[in-house]
Amino acid sequence: MNGWTLTATVALGAGVGATVWGVATGPLRRRVVAQNLSSALACPGLLLLAQGYGRPAYIDLALVLALLGPVGTLVFARLLADDLAEDPPHAWGVTFAVAGYGAVVVLVLCAVTGPGRAMVKLLVIGALLIGGNLVASRALSGGFARSRRG
Amino acid sequence: MDAQTALRGALEVLLWWAGLTVLWLVLISTVDTLEWVVGASAALVGALAARAARRAVGGR
Amino acid sequence: MDDPLIVVVLLLVAATATAAVAVRDPVRQALVLSVLGVALALLFTVAQAPDVGLSQLAVGSALTPLLVMLSVRKVRRRQGDGKGRAP
Amino acid sequence: MTRRARLIVLALGGAGLAALLIAACFDLPRFGGPWHPYGDRAVHASLARRTANTIASVNFDQRAFDTVGEMSILFASVLGTVVLLRQTRDEKRALPQPEEVALPVRRYALVVLPVAFVAGLYVIAHGQLSPGGGFQGGVVAATALHLLYLGADYRALERIRPVGLYEICDALAACAYVVTGLAGVLAGTAFLANTLLPYGTFNTLSSGGIVPVLNAAIGMEVACAVVVLLARFLDQAVEIEEESGKP
Numbered sequence: 001m002n003g004w005t006l007t008a009t010v011a012l013g014a015g016v017g018a019t020v021w022g023v024a025t026g027p028l029r030r031r032v033v034a035q036n037l038s039s040a041l042a043c044p045g046l047l048l049l050a051q052g053y054g055r056p057a058y059i060d061l062a063l064v065l066a067l068l069g070p071v072g073t074l075v076f077a078r079l080l081a082d083d084l085a086e087d088p089p090h091a092w093g094v095t096f097a098v099a100g101y102g103a104v105v106v107l108v109l110c111a112v113t114g115p116g117r118a119m120v121k122l123l124v125i126g127a128l129l130i131g132g133n134l135v136a137s138r139a140l141s142g143g144f145a146r147s148r149r150g
Numbered sequence: 151m152d153a154q155t156a157l158r159g160a161l162e163v164l165l166w167w168a169g170l171t172v173l174w175l176v177l178i179s180t181v182d183t184l185e186w187v188v189g190a191s192a193a194l195v196g197a198l199a200a201r202a203a204r205r206a207v208g209g210r
Numbered sequence: 211m212d213d214p215l216i217v218v219v220l221l222l223v224a225a226t227a228t229a230a231v232a233v234r235d236p237v238r239q240a241l242v243l244s245v246l247g248v249a250l251a252l253l254f255t256v257a258q259a260p261d262v263g264l265s266q267l268a269v270g271s272a273l274t275p276l277l278v279m280l281s282v283r284k285v286r287r288r289q290g291d292g293k294g295r296a297p
Numbered sequence: 298m299t300r301r302a303r304l305i306v307l308a309l310g311g312a313g314l315a316a317l318l319i320a321a322c323f324d325l326p327r328f329g330g331p332w333h334p335y336g337d338r339a340v341h342a343s344l345a346r347r348t349a350n351t352i353a354s355v356n357f358d359q360r361a362f363d364t365v366g367e368m369s370i371l372f373a374s375v376l377g378t379v380v381l382l383r384q385t386r387d388e389k390r391a392l393p394q395p396e397e398v399a400l401p402v403r404r405y406a407l408v409v410l411p412v413a414f415v416a417g418l419y420v421i422a423h424g425q426l427s428p429g430g431g432f433q434g435g436v437v438a439a440t441a442l443h444l445l446y447l448g449a450d451y452r453a454l455e456r457i458r459p460v461g462l463y464e465i466c467d468a469l470a471a472c473a474y475v476v477t478g479l480a481g482v483l484a485g486t487a488f489l490a491n492t493l494l495p496y497g498t499f500n501t502l503s504s505g506g507i508v509p510v511l512n513a514a515i516g517m518e519v520a521c522a523v524v525v526l527l528a529r530f531l532d533q534a535v536e537i538e539e540e541s542g543k544p
Binding site for chain 2 (some may be wrong): 056057063117121124
Binding site (some may be wrong): 049061071083 | 214215218219221222225226229232233237238240241242244245248249251252255256258260263264267268271272275276279280282283
C-alpha cells in the first residue's frame with residue numbers, strides 16, 4: 001500500500017460513501033445530484049489507483065467513466081425533467097468543490113507523469129470529467145425546458 | 151447543396167478528422183504505422199458521425 | 211497487500227446493493243443502481259480485474275439507467291391520463 | 298406434498314449445498330495469493346501467442362467457443378426484444394415532439410458524441426493490448442450515438458440511425474465471427490483455432506493471430522445489437538401509442 005492507494009482509499013471511502021448515503025435517502029433533487037457526484041468522485045479515484053498500482057492501462061477505466069458518467073446523469077435529467085422542474089436541485093457549491101477535487105488530482109498526476117502524451121491523456125480525461133459534470137449539473141437544474149414526448 | 155455548403159461541410163469533416171486523429175494518438179501508448187492507419191480510419195468515421203449529428207440537430 | 215482498500219470498496223458495494231433493494235420506487239432504484247455500477251467497477255479494479263470493471267462501467271453507467279428510465283416513461287404514459295401526471 | 302414437507306425438503310437440500318460450499322471454500326487458493334493453477338497456465342498460453350492482455354486471449358483464443366455462446370445469447374435476446382416490442386395492430390406511431398434543450402447541454406452532446414465514439418473504437422481495437430475489448434468498446438460506441446437523443450430529441454437520433462442497417466450489420470458481424478471460426482476448420486485445424494494468422498510482434502495492434510479479428514467482429518455485433526435494442530425501447534417510450542388516442 002502506497003500513498004496513492006491510501007489517498008484513493010480515503011477519497012473513495014468518504015466521497016463515494018457520502019454519495020451512496022445521498023442517493024439512498026432524501027428528496028429526488030438530492031438523489032440526482034448525488035448520482036452525478038458519484039461518477040465525479042470515482043473517476044479521480046480510478047486515476048489514483050492506476051498510479052498507485054503502476055499500471056497506466058487502468059487509466060482507460062477513468063476515460064470511460066469520464067465519458068459515460070455524465071451521460072448517465074443526462075439520462076436522468078432528460079427523463080425526469082418534469083419531476084425536477086417542480087423541485088430543481090441547487091447544489092452548485094458541492095458540485096464545484098468536487099470538480100476542484102478532480103482538477104487537483106489530475107494536475108498532481110500530470111506533475112508526476114511529466115510532459116508527454118500520457119500527460120495530455122490525463123488532461124483530456126480531466127477536461128471531459130469536469131466539463132461533463134458541470135454540464136450534467138446544468139442539465140439537472142432546468143436544462144430541458146419542457147419534456148412532452150420527444 | 152451549393153458549392154459553398156459542400157466546402158464548409160468538407161472543412162468541418164476535415165477539422166474533426168484531424169482533431170480525432172490527434173485524440174487517438176494521445177490515447178495509445180506506442181505509435182507505429184498500423185496505429186496511424188487504424189486511428190485515421192476510426193477518426194474519419196467519428197468525423198462523419200460528428201457532421202451527421204450536427205446536421206441532424208441543425209437541419210430542422 | 212491492499213486489504214484496507216478492498217475492505218472499504220466491499221463495504222461500499224454492500225451498502226449500495228442493500229440500498230438498491232431497500233428503495234422501492236423504480237426511478238429512485240435506477241439512481242441507486244447507477245451508483246452501484248460505479249461501486250462495482252471500483253471493486254473489480256481493486257481486485258485487479260480491469261476488463262470486468264470496464265464492462266461494468268460501460269453497461270452500468272449509462273445503458274442500464276436509460277433502459278430502466280425508458281420503461282418507466284412508457285408505463286407512466288400509459289397511466290398518464292388517469293393519474294393526472296404529465297404525459 | 299404439504300407445505301411443511303416441502304419446507305423440510307428445501308431445508309435438507311439447502312443444508313447439503315451449504316455444507317458442500319463450505320467444504321469447497323477450505324480448498325480454495327488463498328485470496329490475492331501469488332499462485333493460481335489456471336491463471337498461470339492461461340498467462341503462459343497467452344504469452345506464447347503474443348497476446349498482451351491475457352483476458353482477451355482467454356475470451357477470443359483459449360475459450361473462443363464460449364464467446365460464440367455469449368454472442369448468440371446477446372443476438373437471441375435482442376431478437377426477442379425486437380419481436381416483443383414491435384408495433385401491434387391496435388397501436389399507432391405519433392411523431393415525436395421537438396425538445397427545447399439548454400444550449401450548453403446541446404453543445405456538450407455534439408462535442409462528446411464523436412469523442413466517445415472514437416474512444417469506443419479505441420477500446421475495441423486495443424482489446425488484446427489493454428483492458429477492454431469488443432464488448433466494452435461496442436457498448437461505449439453505441440451509447441455515444443444516443444447522446445443525440447439526450448442532447449437534442451428523438452427525431453435527430455432517427456436521422457442518423459437507420460435501424461434496418463444496424464440490424465443487418467448485427468447479423469453480418471455475428472456471421473463474421475462464425476466464418477472466422479470455420480476458416481480454421483477449412484485450413485485443416487479446428488473450429489476457432491488460432492492458427493490462421495501470424496502471431497505478430499508482442500504488444501502491437503496486429504499481435505495475437507485471430508484475436509483482433511474476433512474482437513472487431515464482437516465489437517461490431519455488440520454496438521449494433523445495443524443500438525437495435527435501444528431503438529425498440531425508444532420507439533415504445535416515445536413514439537408508439539394505443540389507437541384510441543390514449544397514450
